[in-house]
Amino acid sequence: MSNVMLGWPVLTLHKLSTNLKLKCRHVSVLGTRHVQFISYAPNCSRVLCSVDSSATKAVPSNQLDTLVPGGKHLPLTDQLYSYILRHTREPLILQKLREEMAESPGSNMQIPPDQGQFLALLVQLMGARRCIEVGVFHGYSSLAVALVLPEGGKLVACDRDERSLAVARQYYEHAGVLHKVDIRHGLAADTLNDLLQNGEAGSYDYAFLDADKMMYREYYELLLQLIKPNGLIVVDNTLWYGRTADPLVNDKRTKFLREFNKFLAEDDRINVSMVPIGDGMTLCRKQ
Numbered sequence: 001m002s003n004v005m006l007g008w009p010v011l012t013l014h015k016l017s018t019n020l021k022l023k024c025r026h027v028s029v030l031g032t033r034h035v036q037f038i039s040y041a042p043n044c045s046r047v048l049c050s051v052d053s054s055a056t057k058a059v060p061s062n063q064l065d066t067l068v069p070g071g072k073h074l075p076l077t078d079q080l081y082s083y084i085l086r087h088t089r090e091p092l093i094l095q096k097l098r099e100e101m102a103e104s105p106g107s108n109m110q111i112p113p114d115q116g117q118f119l120a121l122l123v124q125l126m127g128a129r130r131c132i133e134v135g136v137f138h139g140y141s142s143l144a145v146a147l148v149l150p151e152g153g154k155l156v157a158c159d160r161d162e163r164s165l166a167v168a169r170q171y172y173e174h175a176g177v178l179h180k181v182d183i184r185h186g187l188a189a190d191t192l193n194d195l196l197q198n199g200e201a202g203s204y205d206y207a208f209l210d211a212d213k214m215m216y217r218e219y220y221e222l223l224l225q226l227i228k229p230n231g232l233i234v235v236d237n238t239l240w241y242g243r244t245a246d247p248l249v250n251d252k253r254t255k256f257l258r259e260f261n262k263f264l265a266e267d268d269r270i271n272v273s274m275v276p277i278g279d280g281m282t283l284c285r286k287q
């Protein structure tokens, strides 16, 4: 038996030489996006790993580059994920946002409740006061952070879509945190450059990066300038529905994110950890 680390969730393969068959599916648990694929090998235990709806072939073992002998990995089944959600605290205002906006286009772009809770906890643990979000949409992830920011704390919330920001604004207001949020309408790179030109380099504690994926490298470099030493940049979607881990998927975005993940893993300006939550997120602590 071999254990093969794919990031999220991690795959345990039995008898690697057998023909694996993959079943892929998109799953909604308590209204939350969740993607998985399940592999079956003849005469072997069921194995499960990350996802891609286009993946129909097993990944040959010689294309999997990270083998972790003896590692212990827990497959994220529907049952397990719904258990996690049942033990997640979601503030009522976030639940309201999620439910009210569930039918609007793109609502599956926002982070799930367990990830929102995790981000809020990180911000609290860090004692963060100055935060940035790149890619706000209807405000779910930014509101999760704004709710736990202390009075006097600030979150720069940046998005190019005015209508999405108008929705987010309503929820900030409803939650009584509008005064903590600096809403910036415009292209993210412009907003981040404006902050730098305004002399704000090295003054932010936390940033959440969740906008157009092909620009991640550029945003990351700007955020690295804006963040203090010991500050945190959280990069969302680094597992990209499991595609980054699947060598058979090679569309433009997947390839870009795969390269970006490699870059982050090797960037010695940060300490890094890839976390299998939501669509995968990478925590980058600036040294």
Ligand SMILES: C[S@@+](CC[C@H](N)C(=O)[O-])C[C@H]1O[C@@H](n2cnc3c(N)ncnc32)[C@H](O)[C@@H]1O
Residues within 6 Å of the ligand: 109, 110, 111, 134, 135, 136, 137, 138, 139, 140, 141, 142, 158, 159, 160, 161, 164, 186, 187, 188, 189, 210, 211, 212, 215
């Ligand atoms: C995945 S959604 C953000 C979801 C949000 N972080 C959440 O979890 O609630 C991505 C957002 O990035 C915004 N976006 C995409 N490209 C952008 C750009 N170049 N500048 C600013 N915002 C951008 C989109 O308008 C969209 O609202």
